[in-house]
Amino acid sequence: MHELGIVTHVIKTLIDVAAENQLTRIGSVTLEVGEVSGVIHEQILDCWDYMCAKRGPLFTGCKLILETLPAVTWCNSCEKTYPTVQYGRTCPHCGSGETWLLTGNECTIKEIEAE
Amino acid sequence: MKIIELKETFTASNDRDAEELRAYLKEKSVILFNLMSAPGSGKTTLLSRIITDLRGKASIAVMEADIASAVDAERIEALGAQAVQVHTDGMCHMDAGMTREGLLPMDLSGVDMIFLENVGNLICPAEYDTGAVKNIMILSVPEGDDKPLKYPLMFRESDALVITKTDALPYFNFDMEKAMERALRLNPDIKIFPVSAKKGDGMAALEDWLLEETRQFINQLTFAEHILEDLEVSRRQVSQGKVRNMAEALEDLRKRHGFI
Numbered sequence: 135m136h137e138l139g140i141v142t143h144v145i146k147t148l149i150d151v152a153a154e155n156q157l158t159r160i161g162s163v164t165l166e167v168g169e170v171s172g173v174i175h176e177q178i179l180d181c182w183d184y185m186c187a188k189r190g191p192l193f194t195g196c197k198l199i200l201e202t203l204p205a206v207t208w209c210n211s212c213e214k215t216y217p218t219v220q221y222g223r224t225c226p227h228c229g230s231g232e233t234w235l236l237t238g239n240e241c242t243i244k245e246i247e248a249e
Numbered sequence: 250m251k252i253i254e255l256k257e258t259f260t261a262s263n264d265r266d267a268e269e270l271r272a273y274l275k276e277k278s279v280i281l282f283n284l285m286s287a288p289g290s291g292k293t294t295l296l297s298r299i300i301t302d303l304r305g306k307a308s309i310a311v312m313e314a315d316i317a318s319a320v321d322a323e324r325i326e327a328l329g330a331q332a333v334q335v336h337t338d339g340m341c342h343m344d345a346g347m348t349r350e351g352l353l354p355m356d357l358s359g360v361d362m363i364f365l366e367n368v369g370n371l372i373c374p375a376e377y378d379t380g381a382v383k384n385i386m387i388l389s390v391p392e393g394d395d396k397p398l399k400y401p402l403m404f405r406e407s408d409a410l411v412i413t414k415t416d417a418l419p420y421f422n423f424d425m426e427k428a429m430e431r432a433l434r435l436n437p438d439i440k441i442f443p444v445s446a447k448k449g450d451g452m453a454a455l456e457d458w459l460l461e462e463t464r465q466f467i468n469q470l471t472f473a474e475h476i477l478e479d480l481e482v483s484r485r486q487v488s489q490g491k492v493r494n495m496a497e498a499l500e501d502l503r504k505r506h507g508f509i
Contacts, residue, residue, distance in 0.1 A: 136373055140259055147262035161250050206491040234490040243255045
């Protein structure tokens with residue numbers, strides 16, 4: 135399951151952060167999730183609760199907060215940007231298919247609340 | 250409670266493990282290739298062919314990653330190559346930590362190349378750095394030439410694309426030119442090798458590439474050469490709009506190399 139893999143890696147990264155900053159408890163984690171990253175919010179929240187319960191004291195009661203980042207595509211032909219979800223791979227300005235996703239595929243740990 | 254701003258990718262810990270693993274491989278003078286594909290694309294058949302063809306030229310070991318079972322490892326061992334089976338315990342991909350665990354029991358003395366057969370999946374394995382030196386993606390003719398459109402990340406993350414089962418071309422509507430064009434559009438640096446592991450067509454070109462990559466890695470590029478190579482990649486990413494500007498690309502380089 136994709137979401138379980140993401141949660142496993144988020145937790146691994148946070149264990150490193152906790153060790154570096156001598157943290158004993160993480161109260162909340164804010165994840166920035168791109169609009170077209172394919173991450174399903176409901177599933178990642180379920181996986182989060184499951185892994186936190188399993189991982190013990192550092193993550194006890196830790197909340198996962200999800201923030202959505204809009205997907206924006208860059209057109210190489212007319213050098214303009216447009217919203218990806220609405221228009222897909224074809225540029226609405228010039229009809230070109232020479233387009234690249236600029237943002238929207240992120241899965242970033244923005245910040246944590248901890249002590 | 251205090252707020253700590255991180256702005257780290259969720260795989261930050263894995264990315265560090267992967268860098269460590271590459272340093273370990275360099276020390277051991279052995280290259281690791283990560284093979285990714287859908288199930289049934291002919292990975293084990295391709296590997297069997299490579300092991301047989303390169304006998305006497307390169308010593309090969311194989312790490313088979315699977316959710317369960319040891320069928321593939323048995324096929325490789327029958328050819329006299331060292332094989333270990335790694336179970337991912339239900340995970341849909343391999344990461345650097347799991348790869349390191351798989352490498353530990355292997356006897357790497359005299360081994361030149363290790364192939365990691367990643368879990369059969371065209372999505373998740375592309376997201377996680379395994380610590381491999383080169384990523385190779387396999388696409389078989391029966392899967393269709395539209396796969397680059399459906400699984401773009403896999404094509405972007407791969408250094409080489411091997412199109413297998415070309416002996417089946419007459420029976421499928423697979424447009425080789427279209428497949429290549431679509432892959433190159435996503436990743437202009439990708440090397441493409443159409444092969445038939447069954448008949449041997451195209452295998453020599455692929456095997457020459459593998460030998461050359463191994464030679465380069467083992468002989469070690471100088472640090473400066475690595476930086477130059479990375480700068481070239483950054484410049485290309487900027488021109489393709491994958492990275493917003495050179496400053497951002499350099500920031501990424503600085504993080505990876507620790508200065509600039």
